[in-house]
Amino acid sequence: MKAHVSSILLGVRDMEASKRFYTEGLGWKIKDDYGISVFFASDGASPVGFYGREGLADQVGVSPEGSGFSGLVLTYVVRSEARVDEIMAEAGKAGATILKPAGPLSWGGYGGSFADPDGYVWNLGYSARGEDQPYAE
Numbered sequence: 628m629k630a631h632v633s634s635i636l637l638g639v640r641d642m643e644a645s646k647r648f649y650t651e652g653l654g655w656k657i658k659d660d661y662g663i664s665v666f667f668a669s670d671g672a673s674p675v676g677f678y679g680r681e682g683l684a685d686q687v688g689v690s691p692e693g694s695g696f697s698g699l700v701l702t703y704v705v706r707s708e709a710r711v712d713e714i715m716a717e718a719g720k721a722g723a724t725i726l727k728p729a730g731p732l733s734w735g736g737y738g739g740s741f742a743d744p745d746g747y748v749w750n751l752g753y754s755a756r757g758e759d760q761p762y763a764e
Contacts, residue, residue: 638680689728
């Protein structure tokens with residue numbers, strides 16, 4: 628696995644209020660608004676986006692409240708389901724805690740998640756949808 632972040636997703640409690648803060652307050656430009664998630668123009672850097680806090684927590688297999696979920700998930704997008712499986716296996720061997728084993732996702736993609744030894748959550752994913760995926764590899 629490379630030292631790369633495909634996108635930064637912030638689990639938010641109020642999508643509209645968060646959009647207003649970043650667009651009106653900070654001047655960020657929305658690149659894609661999918662309703663359940665929003666991504667901002669990144670000027671070539673790792674994209675930053677929002678996802679509903681409860682939905683994002685569910686996607687990676689943690690509770691949206693209390694300990695275990697800070698509202699931040701580091702996402703690593705790859706080009707195949709097989710690569711998701713390989714990285715999940717590598718992470719498990721390295722001592723990661725598997726939060727959600729790799730498998731089909733509710734939105735149609737494929738992925739899984741793990742926490743590193745310090746508890747930082749990594750979400751691995753693959754999707755056959757879209758041609759401009761933020762591939763890490």
